[in-house]
Amino acid sequence: QQQVKQSPQSLIVQKGGISIINCAYENTAFDYFPWYQQFPGKGPALLIAIRPDVSEKKEGRFTISFNKSAKQFSLHIMDSQPGDSATYFCAARPTDSWGKLQFGAGTQVVVTP
Amino acid sequence: DAMVIQNPRYQVTQFGKPVTLSCSQTLNHNVMYWYQQKSSQAPKLLFHYYDKDFNNEADTPDNFQSRRPNTSFCFLDIRSPGLGDAAMYLCATSSPLGTSGYTFGSGTRLTVV
Numbered sequence: 256q257q258q259v260k261q262s263p264q265s266l267i268v269q270k271g272g273i274s275i276i277n278c279a280y281e282n283t284a285f286d287y288f289p290w291y292q293q294f295p296g297k298g299p300a301l302l303i304a305i306r307p308d309v310s311e312k313k314e315g316r317f318t319i320s321f322n323k324s325a326k327q328f329s330l331h332i333m334d335s336q337p338g339d340s341a342t343y344f345c346a347a348r349p350t351d352s353w354g355k356l357q358f359g360a361g362t363q364v365v366v367t368p
Numbered sequence: 369d370a371m372v373i374q375n376p377r378y379q380v381t382q383f384g385k386p387v388t389l390s391c392s393q394t395l396n397h398n399v400m401y402w403y404q405q406k407s408s409q410a411p412k413l414l415f416h417y418y419d420k421d422f423n424n425e426a427d428t429p430d431n432f433q434s435r436r437p438n439t440s441f442c443f444l445d446i447r448s449p450g451l452g453d454a455a456m457y458l459c460a461t462s463s464p465l466g467t468s469g470y471t472f473g474s475g476t477r478l479t480v481v
Binding site for chain 1: 372374408409410411413416458460469470471472473474475477
């Protein structure tokens with residue numbers, strides 16, 4: 256049973272636009288929420304991560320917003336570039352599971368020139 | 369640079385012929401994971417090691433085995449590959465307390481003919 260639900264499944268955005276990907280988690284307590292970026296034929300790479308005591312984290316053009324009460328978190332890609340075209344996975348780590356991440360289903364982002 | 373290296377990048381094997389995929393890491397992480405990823409899907413955890421302590425996911429087929437002879441190396445053995453085992457296999461590591469995200473290798477793309 257998937258405990259982390261990710262949407263949308265795919266996203267097309269124009270260059271310079273904002274890409275927004277949403278994730279929601281269910282009742283399990285999680286203590287760490289990373290986002291991974293995966294290009295075709297490559298392994299996922301850690302993009303940005305947040306802990307539940309923080310509501311927002313920004314690194315360059317990438318921002319995570321975290322709403323603990325709603326059990327939701329989102330990734331915003333500002334000024335999207337064609338090089339951002341990739342699949343993005345959100346993930347969450349259960350507090351009782353020291354390392355095992357629960358992944359969302361992934362969002363394929365295409366940034367058009 | 370510290371990293372996770374998977375060999376080979378591409379592997380073609382015959383139906384039913386045993387195959388071994390390898391992973392090495394220079395991060396000195398205690399935890400190593402093997403994931404299976406099929407096209408357009410999230411990575412699916414097969415098993416993981418905490419040091420030499422092996423942990424199998426409940427739904428991992430018996431056809432899949434793993435060995436970790438030392439901290440740096442981990443192997444995935446597929447005893448009798450079927451067509452349904454064709455996938456990208458990802459190795460990942462994490463720090464002892466899981467205080468950071470996973471570091472993934474680039475993956476091995478397995479084709480079964």
